[in-house]
Amino acid sequence: MPATEFQASQISWMSRNKLVVMPWAFLIPALIFFAIYVVIPIFQSITLSFYEWNGLYDGDGNSTAIWVGFENYKRLWSDPKFWVSLKNNVLWLSLFMLAVPLGLFIALFLNQTVPGMRFYKSMFFFPFVISQVVVGLTFGWFYNPDFGVVGGLWKLAFCEETVNILGNVTFKCSRTPPDILSSSQYATYGIIAAGLWPQVAYCMILYLTGLNNVAVEQIEAGRLDGAKGWKMLWYLVLPQLRPATFIALVVTVIGALRSFDMIAVMTQGGPYGSTNVLSYYMFETAISEYGERYGYGSSIATVLFIIMLFFISYFLWRMYKDEKSVS
Amino acid sequence: MFPRPIERLTPARRNSYQAFLPFALFIWLLPLLAIFITSVRSAKDINTGNVFGIPTELRLWDNYSAVFIQSEAATYIMNSIMITLPTVAISVTLACLAGYALAIYKFRLALPLFFLFVAGNFIPFQILMVPVRDMSVQTGLYDTIAGQFLFHAAFQTGFCTLFMRNFIKALPFDLIESARIEGVKEWQIFWFVVLPLVRPAVAALSVLVFTFVWNDFFWANVLTQGEDVKPITAGIRALNGQFVNNWHLISAASLLAAMPPVVIFFLMQKHFIAGLTMGAVK
Numbered sequence: 001m002p003a004t005e006f007q008a009s010q011i012s013w014m015s016r017n018k019l020v021v022m023p024w025a026f027l028i029p030a031l032i033f034f035a036i037y038v039v040i041p042i043f044q045s046i047t048l049s050f051y052e053w054n055g056l057y058d059g060d061g062n063s064t065a066i067w068v069g070f071e072n073y074k075r076l077w078s079d080p081k082f083w084v085s086l087k088n089n090v091l092w093l094s095l096f097m098l099a100v101p102l103g104l105f106i107a108l109f110l111n112q113t114v115p116g117m118r119f120y121k122s123m124f125f126f127p128f129v130i131s132q133v134v135v136g137l138t139f140g141w142f143y144n145p146d147f148g149v150v151g152g153l154w155k156l157a158f159c160e161e162t163v164n165i166l167g168n169v170t171f172k173c174s175r176t177p178p179d180i181l182s183s184s185q186y187a188t189y190g191i192i193a194a195g196l197w198p199q200v201a202y203c204m205i206l207y208l209t210g211l212n213n214v215a216v217e218q219i220e221a222g223r224l225d226g227a228k229g230w231k232m233l234w235y236l237v238l239p240q241l242r243p244a245t246f247i248a249l250v251v252t253v254i255g256a257l258r259s260f261d262m263i264a265v266m267t268q269g270g271p272y273g274s275t276n277v278l279s280y281y282m283f284e285t286a287i288s289e290y291g292e293r294y295g296y297g298s299s300i301a302t303v304l305f306i307i308m309l310f311f312i313s314y315f316l317w318r319m320y321k322d323e324k325s326v327s
Numbered sequence: 328m329f330p331r332p333i334e335r336l337t338p339a340r341r342n343s344y345q346a347f348l349p350f351a352l353f354i355w356l357l358p359l360l361a362i363f364i365t366s367v368r369s370a371k372d373i374n375t376g377n378v379f380g381i382p383t384e385l386r387l388w389d390n391y392s393a394v395f396i397q398s399e400a401a402t403y404i405m406n407s408i409m410i411t412l413p414t415v416a417i418s419v420t421l422a423c424l425a426g427y428a429l430a431i432y433k434f435r436l437a438l439p440l441f442f443l444f445v446a447g448n449f450i451p452f453q454i455l456m457v458p459v460r461d462m463s464v465q466t467g468l469y470d471t472i473a474g475q476f477l478f479h480a481a482f483q484t485g486f487c488t489l490f491m492r493n494f495i496k497a498l499p500f501d502l503i504e505s506a507r508i509e510g511v512k513e514w515q516i517f518w519f520v521v522l523p524l525v526r527p528a529v530a531a532l533s534v535l536v537f538t539f540v541w542n543d544f545f546w547a548n549v550l551t552q553g554e555d556v557k558p559i560t561a562g563i564r565a566l567n568g569q570f571v572n573n574w575h576l577i578s579a580a581s582l583l584a585a586m587p588p589v590v591i592f593f594l595m596q597k598h599f600i601a602g603l604t605m606g607a608v609k
C-alpha cells in the first residue's frame with residue numbers, strides 16, 4: 001500500500017471514530033491514577049481481611065500473609081473494643097445530625113442585608129477552614145480543667161483564691177473541676193461537640209447559598225396569604241431548600257463516619273478505649289506499637305466500608321434520579 | 328426573602344438585631360479568640376490560671392518565634408507547601424481532562440465512570456490505608472514528600488472530576504457542536520473553547536483542594552515516619568508532646584498551622600464558597 005493511501009485510511013479511521021476514541025484519551029490519565037490509589041486498594045483491603053499479616057515479606061519478596069478465612073471477623077464479633085467503637089460511631093452519626101438544623105438556624109439568623117453582613121457571614125464560616133487538628137487542640141485546651149476555659153469558669157464559680165506568705169496563688173475549690181476528656185462517660189460528647197463546630201459552619205454556608213436562591217415571588221405571595229414564621233419555613237422555604245438539605249446530610253454523614261483527627265488529637269481513643277470509633281480503632285490496630293496487624297485492621301476497615309456503602313448507594317441513587325430527570 | 332428583611336421591621340428590632348450580631352459572633356468564635364489570646368500570653372499567666380484576663384504582658388513576637396526556634400515548625404510548613412501545591416496542580420489538571428470527557432462525550436460508560444469518581448470521594452480512608460501504605464513501602468515512596476502528594480492527587484481527582492464534569496455539563500453544548508462543524512480538532516476544542524470557560528471552576532477547585540490537603544492529618548500519619556517529611560498538621564501533634572502544658576506555645580503553633588488556608592479563604596472567598604456549595608441550588 002502506498003504511504004499516502006495508508007495515511008488517508010488512518011486519518012479517516014481516526015475521524016470516523018474520534019468520538020469513541022477521544023473520551024478515553026482524555027480519561028485515561030485520571031482513571032489510571034484513581035484506579036491505582038483508590039479503586040484497586042479497596043479490593044485489596046477486602047481480600048486482606050481474610051488473611052493474617054504483619055506487613056512483612058520473606059527473603060524472596062513474597063508476602064508472609066496467611067489465609068485465615070473468616071477468623072478476623074469472628075474475632076471482631078467477640079472483641080469488646082470493636083463494639084464500643086461501633087456504638088460510638090452510632091453516637092457520632094446521630095449527634096452529628098444536629099449540625100443540619102443548627103446550620104439552618106444560623107443561616108436564617110444571618111440571612112439579612114444589614115451593612116457588614118458579608119463580614120459576619122464569612123466569620124461564622126471561619127471554623128470550617130481551620131484544620132480539625134487545630135480545632136481538636138483548641139477544644140482540648142478549652143476543656144482543660146487546670147489551664148483551660150472550662151477550668152477558668154469553674155474557678156470563677158466554685159473556687160476561692162488565696163495568696164500565701166510567699167506570694168504564690170493557690171485555689172481552694174468547693175468542687176473539683178470536671179476533666180471532660182479524661183472521663184470515659186463524657187469524653188465522646190466533648191469531642192463530638194468540638195466536631196460539630198466546623199460542621200455547623202459548613203451546613204450554614206450551604207443553607208445561606210440555598211436561601212439566596214429561594215424564589216422571592218413565592219415567599220411574597222405566601223406573605224400576602226398570611227403565611228409566616230414556622231409555617232412559612234416548613235411549607236414554602238424548606239421544600240425549596242431540598243438540594244441544600246441533601247448535600248448538608250451527605251457531608252454530615254461522611255464527616256461523622258470519617259471522624260479521626262479530633263479523636264487522635266484529643267484523646268487517642270482513651271480513656272480506656274471509651275472514645276474509640278471504627279476509623280481510629282482500625283488505625284490503632286493496623287499500625288500499633290506492638291507490630292502491624294494488617295489483616296485484622298483490614299477487617300475493621302471493611303466493616304466501616306460496608307456501613308458507608310449503604311449511605312453511598314443511597315446518595316448515588318438520588319444523584320442518578322436527578323441525572324435522569326435532567327436528560 | 329426569608330426570613331422577613333430586617334429593614335421592614337421597627338427601628339427598635341433592627342437596632343437590637345445589629346447590636347446582637349457582634350455578640351453572637353463573639354460567642355461563636357470564643358474558642359478561637361481564647362486560643363489567640365493564650366498564644367500571646369506569658370508562661371507566668373498560664374501557670375497562674377489567668378485564662379480570661381488581659382495578658383499581663385504581650386508576648387506575640389516571643390511566643391511565635393519560640394515556636395520556630397524550639398521546634399521543626401519551619402520544616403513542617405515547608406513540607407506542607409511541597410505536598411499541597413503539586414497535589415493541586417496534578418488533580419485539577421487530570422480533572423479538567425476527565426471532566427471534559429465525561430461531560431461532552433456520550434458513551435455508555437460515561438455515567439458509571441462518573442459515579443465511580445463520585446463514590447471514591449465518600450469512602451472511608453481506612454479501606455485504602457493498608458494497601459496504599461504497603462505499596463508506598465514497596466516502591467520507596469513511603470516517608471517521602473512525593474509519596475504523599477501522589478496519593479492526595481489521586482484521591483482528590485475524584486472530587487475534582489465530579490466538580491469539573493458538572494461544571495462543563497452546564498456550559499452551552501452549542502459551542503462544542505459548532506466548533507466541530509467548523510472542523511476544529513477535539514483537543515483544540517478542549518484547549519481553546521472549554522478551558523478558558525472553566526477558569527472559575529479551576530480557581531474554586533484549587534482553593535478547596537489546597538485547604539483539604541493542607542488540613543490532612545490521617546495520611547500524614549500513615550505515609551510518613553520521619554520529622555523531615557511531615558506536614559504541619561502532623562507536626563503540631565508532635566509539638567503538643569514536646570510543649571506539654573506550655574499552652575502559649577501550643578496555641579501559637581496551632582494558629583500558625585491554621586494560617587495558610589485562612590488567608591486563602593479570605594482572599595478567594597467567592598471561589599471557595601462557590602466550590603463548597605456546588606449542588607446546593609438547582
